[in-house]
Amino acid sequence: MIRWLLWIAGGLVLGGIVHLATIMALPRTASRDAYARLAALVPINSFALLPAPTPEGSIVPFMDPAFAVAACRYDLAKGPVKLTVPVSQAYTSVTFYTRYDVAYYAINDRAAGRRIIELDLMTTKQREDLPDDEEVTAADRLIVESPSLTGLIVARAFSPEPSQLPAATAALQAAQCKPQ
Amino acid sequence: MRLVIGLLLSFVIAASIGLGSTWFALTQNLSFGALELGAWKGYPRNGTTGIDPYARAAIARNGELPVGSGDGVGFTAAVDDNGRPLDGRCDVVVRGTTPPARYFTLTLYTPGGQLVANSLDRHGFTSQELVRDASGEFEVTISPRARPGNWLPTGGIESYVLMLRFYDTSLGVATRAGREAPMPAIRSTRTCQ
Numbered sequence: 101m102i103r104w105l106l107w108i109a110g111g112l113v114l115g116g117i118v119h120l121a122t123i124m125a126l127p128r129t130a131s132r133d134a135y136a137r138l139a140a141l142v143p144i145n146s147f148a149l150l151p152a153p154t155p156e157g158s159i160v161p162f163m164d165p166a167f168a169v170a171a172c173r174y175d176l177a178k179g180p181v182k183l184t185v186p187v188s189q190a191y192t193s194v195t196f197y198t199r200y201d202v203a204y205y206a207i208n209d210r211a212a213g214r215r216i217i218e219l220d221l222m223t224t225k226q227r228e229d230l231p232d233d234e235e236v237t238a239a240d241r242l243i244v245e246s247p248s249l250t251g252l253i254v255a256r257a258f259s260p261e262p263s264q265l266p267a268a269t270a271a272l273q274a275a276q277c278k279p280q
Numbered sequence: 281m282r283l284v285i286g287l288l289l290s291f292v293i294a295a296s297i298g299l300g301s302t303w304f305a306l307t308q309n310l311s312f313g314a315l316e317l318g319a320w321k322g323y324p325r326n327g328t329t330g331i332d333p334y335a336r337a338a339i340a341r342n343g344e345l346p347v348g349s350g351d352g353v354g355f356t357a358a359v360d361d362n363g364r365p366l367d368g369r370c371d372v373v374v375r376g377t378t379p380p381a382r383y384f385t386l387t388l389y390t391p392g393g394q395l396v397a398n399s400l401d402r403h404g405f406t407s408q409e410l411v412r413d414a415s416g417e418f419e420v421t422i423s424p425r426a427r428p429g430n431w432l433p434t435g436g437i438e439s440y441v442l443m444l445r446f447y448d449t450s451l452g453v454a455t456r457a458g459r460e461a462p463m464p465a466i467r468s469t470r471t472c473q
Contacts, residue, residue, distance in 0.1 A: 107286040111293025118298025123305065123337045130340035137343050153395050153403075155435075160343050161393025162354075164445060165403045166385045191383055191447055195348035201339055203327045206348025208448050210382075247329070254345060258383060258447065260408035 127200045134160050134201050135252055138171050145181060147172045147255065147275045152265075166260070168269040172253040172277040176246060180222035182280050183253060187215050188271035191258035196221070198248040205244050212242070219244055220280070221253070253277055302337075311335035315355075315455055317463040319363075320444060322355040324453045344393065352381070352447035358391070358439075360466040366442065368396075368424060368434030370472040374442070375419040376464030381449035383407050386420060388432055389441050396440065398433035404443075405430060418464070423471075442466070 127133070137159055142148045147170045153163040163169065168188075174181050185194055187209040194217055195206040209217060219242035222230075227245055255275050257268035311334045315322040326335050327349035339346055347354045359365050366372060378384055387404030388396060395403045410418040410430055421427040424436040434440060444463070455461055 103282075103286070104289075107290050108293060111290035112297060114290060114294035115297030115301070118294050119301045119305075122298065122302040123333050126302075126306075126337040127340040130343075132343050133340040134343050134345045155395045155397035155403075158394060160345050162344055162389060162443060163393075164385055164387060164443075165395060166387075166406045193348070193351040193447070195345075195351050197345065200336075201345065202329055202331060202336065203346050203348035204329045206327065206350030208351060210448060211350065252345075256351070258406075260383065260406050 134197070135173070135199055138173065138252065142171045142173050142252075144173050144175050145278050147253075147272070147277060149269065149272060164256075167256045167258055168265060168272050169257075170255045170272040170275050172255075172275075173250065174221060174246070174253055174277055175250050176221065176223050176226065177249055179279050180220050180226050181277050183217070183219050183221055183275075183277045185217040185255045185275040186271045187212075187217060188257035188259075188268045189264065190260050190268070192217065192271065193256050195254045195256070196244060196246065197252040197254065198246070199250045199252075200248075201252075204247055207242075217255075218242065221246055221277075223249065305334055306338055306341055309338055311338060315461075317355070317461050319357045319359050319361050319466045320355040320463050321357070322353050322451075324349060324353045324451070324455065327351070327353070328453065330453070342393070347445060349452055352445055352449055353451045354443055354445040355463070357442045357444070357466055360468045362468070364468055366422075366440055366466075367468070367472070368422075368437040368440050370423075371427070371469045372422040373419060373467050373469060374422065374464050375417060375467070377417055377462050378407075378444070378464060379446060379449060379451050379461040381407075381446035381451070383448065384444060384446045386410075386432070387443045387445070388422065388434065389443060390437065391439055391441055396433075396435040396437055398435040400433055402431075402433060404432065 150169040193208040259265040259268040326346040420430040422432045
């Protein structure tokens with residue numbers, strides 16, 4: 101009897117381990133995560149506009165229809181990426197996601213404080229390798245460290261009224277992310 | 281022989297408990313650290329690297345891109361203030377004020393995060409589009425039939441979720457209680473189609 105109880109208890113403990121392991125492994129094995137959904141549409145190191153969500157479907161769920169959205173899949177293997185996003189009239193933000201969809205950094209037009217959001221994306225290693233001259237460390241150069249070699253940059257431009265969506269979309273059309 | 285049967289029993293229990301609970305956690309949207317303000321639930325931590333493993337797994341599974349914390353915070357509501365599920369065949373009134381933010385949007389989705397077809401092609405309001413009363417409060421009527429004022433059509437679907445997103449806001453991981461974050465009330469009326 102006791103022996104069977106032990107087998108059951110062992111099964112329960114192992115079940116807990118299986119549960120934790122599957123939860124932890126899921127982000128790396130999900131084949132329909134946001135990055136995979138965008139991969140067919142968005143080039144590497146270049147922005148592409150995402151189709152606006154409609155009742156027939158949207159590329160990722162819970163997209164805000166009041167925003168024009170452009171995305172770039174970055175790859176830092178060949179060096180840092182320089183990002184420029186022109187600011188639209190109302191509100192513009194840029195969010196950085198790792199390859200496994202963790203939002204690790206976001207900045208909006210007011211925090212950037214200019215008519216254009218401009219920054220350099222690099223890995224911690226690439227940042228350490230930067231030469232220490234003054235030009236590079238100048239305060240006006242915004243550097244974002246990516247925890248992963250690849251990931252997503254998503255730029256969103258707000259349109260307070262539907263009539264302003266074309267203007268917001270046009271602002272994003274000039275967005276760039278390319279290796280330096 | 282007994283060893284083999286015991287091992288098999290253990291493995292069957294482990295597989296069913298482990299996979300069953302994972303499936304349950306993902307379909308029930310079990311994640312921790314919710315900021316609950318009335319019927320609204322927000323997960324400001326999901327927009328940071330501090331996201332918990334359950335929310336990460338759920339996001340990877342449904343393919344969502346969470347709102348980054350430097351961008352804003354999103355809140356969803358699937359029930360009204362009395363805990364009744366939101367029904368697209370009934371009239372629901374969202375009324376009140378919102379926490380300080382440069383802009384906010386209120387959007388209606390199916391539970392799966394898709395927009396709902398309707399004759400107006402209206403899926404939500406931005407803070408700029410809302411008509412407010414003298415005290416600065418707004419009132420949105422969510423209903424299958426046209427209503428005066430801020431009308432958000434449901435298309436008559438059975439269940440839906442509301443999403444209220446605040447952009448450029450001080451709301452975030454540090455927000456605790458309702459006083460610093462007044463959220464609009466959600467009331468179902470008895471008028472159903």
